[in-house]
Amino acid sequence: MRYSREHKIETHARIVKKASVRLREKGAHGIGVADLMKDAGLTHGGFYAHFASREALVIEAFAYAMDRSTERWRKLAEQTPPDQRLATIVASYLTPVHRDDPGQGCAVPTLGADIARESPKTRKAFAAKLEQMIDMLAAQIPEQPPEAARKQAMAAIATMMGTLVLARIAGQGEFSDEILTAGRDAVLDRATAPKPGAKKTAVKKAAAPARQ
Template sequence: MRYTKEHKQETHARIVRKASVRLREKGAHGIGVADLMKEAGLTHGGFYAHFGSREALVVEAFSYAMERSTERWRKMAEATPPEKRFAAIVENYLSALHRDDPGHGCAITALGPDIARESARTRKAFAAKLGEMIEMMADQLPDLPRKAARARAIAALSTMAGALVLSRVAGTGEFSEEILSAGREAALAVASRVSARKPRAKAN
């Protein structure tokens, strides 16, 4: 049976979506091609009709996961007053819901250590998407010069990712909640320092 171009594109997209979830759940090397294809409802033999290699699928799945995170942040920002956008992203990221659902969460925390051991091509693709996430966070600090906003965004995201990883290590109890709370406080301190640096109005 010959399939239409549209059918092949839809199938390709479904494989990438399914793979992005399973890779975040199991890690880059925790699940094989056969299982990934089975998740998408396809046979192992059909893999190379869509991807030139396992690495090609991994790159697409990683990129898709990162794009989804950035898009969620963008939609959240659009639905939130400007002065509360940075806090909304931090609080959503460092939540019990995010902690308990790595398959649909941030790819940085789920796959970061794996990415560091992947090929230069994979690391480059991941780094490009990471840069987009940082730029999006920097957009939420409009009172700072761009370079300073970017530096604060990097610091905040590093804090957020580290806290989320530690909270998952700690499980789902009181200690885990303590880590999430401390992470939120530390990341939100970035915004507080921004507010403190706003220029004062000149006296008449």
Template sequence: MRYSKEHKFQTHARIVKRASIKLREKGAHGIGVADLMKEAGLTHGGFYAHFDSRDALVVEAFAHAMDRSTEHWRRQSEEAPAEKRLSAIVNGYLSPLHRDNPGQGCAVPALAAEIARESAKTRRAFSGRMQQMIEMLAKQFHGVPPKTARKQAMAALATMMGSLVMARVAGNNEFSDEILKSGRDAILERAKPVAAKKTSKRTTASA
């Protein structure tokens, strides 16, 4: 039976979507092609009608997950006042909801360690998407030069990623919540405008 191009496109997209979830839940090597195809409701034999190799699927699945994260940040920033956009992203990222749902969350803390051991092609795809995430985050640092905003965005993403990984290792408890809060506080305190920080220090000194 021959299927239309639209049907093939929809099937391809469904495989990528399901793969992106399972890869974030189980890791790049935690699930095989047969399992991924089963998740998509297809047979193992149909895999090569959509992908040249398992690596090709992994690259697309990673890209899909990271694109979703960037788009989610974009929606959050559009829905918040300019001065609260960074905090909206950081608070949403370092939240118990995100911690407890890796399959629906950011691919960076879920897969970065494994990506470092993947093929050069996979690492390039991951790196390119990560740069897009940094650029998106840099736009939320207002009142600073672009180069400074980019550096701050890199530091913020590293803190977000590390805090989330630590919180997941700690589990669902008070200690884990404390890690999330510490990450949020560190980023948002660092991002305060210089003038506001100076004012705060003068107020403290005169008290």
């Protein structure tokens, strides 16, 4: 039986979507092609009609997941005043709901360690999506030169994702909640801290009387 091009595109998209959830739940090496295809309601034999290799599916699946995260952040930003956008994104990311549902969450905390061991092609694709995520977050940091905003966004994302990993390790109790709170505070405290130049000026002014 021959299927239309539209049907094949829809089927391909369904496989990628289902795989993105399962990979985030089980890890890049925690589930095989047969299981991924079964989740999509298809046979193992049909896999190569859609993907050249398992690696190709993994790349598409985590790209899909990362695109969804970036788009979610963008929508939050559009609904929030500029000076509150970073705080809103951080607060929405470091939550018990996100911690407890990795299959629908950010791909980096769940797949980052696995991808670091993959081929250069896979790592390059992952890095490109990560850079898009960083640039999107940097755009939500007002009153900062582009280079400074990008650096702050990198630090924020590293803290957010590391916090989520630790919170998941700790489980779902009070300790895990405490880790989430500490991560949120760390990102936002850094965001509101005085600029280094301003801090030095204040120190000089305070120290002047002691030198007299």
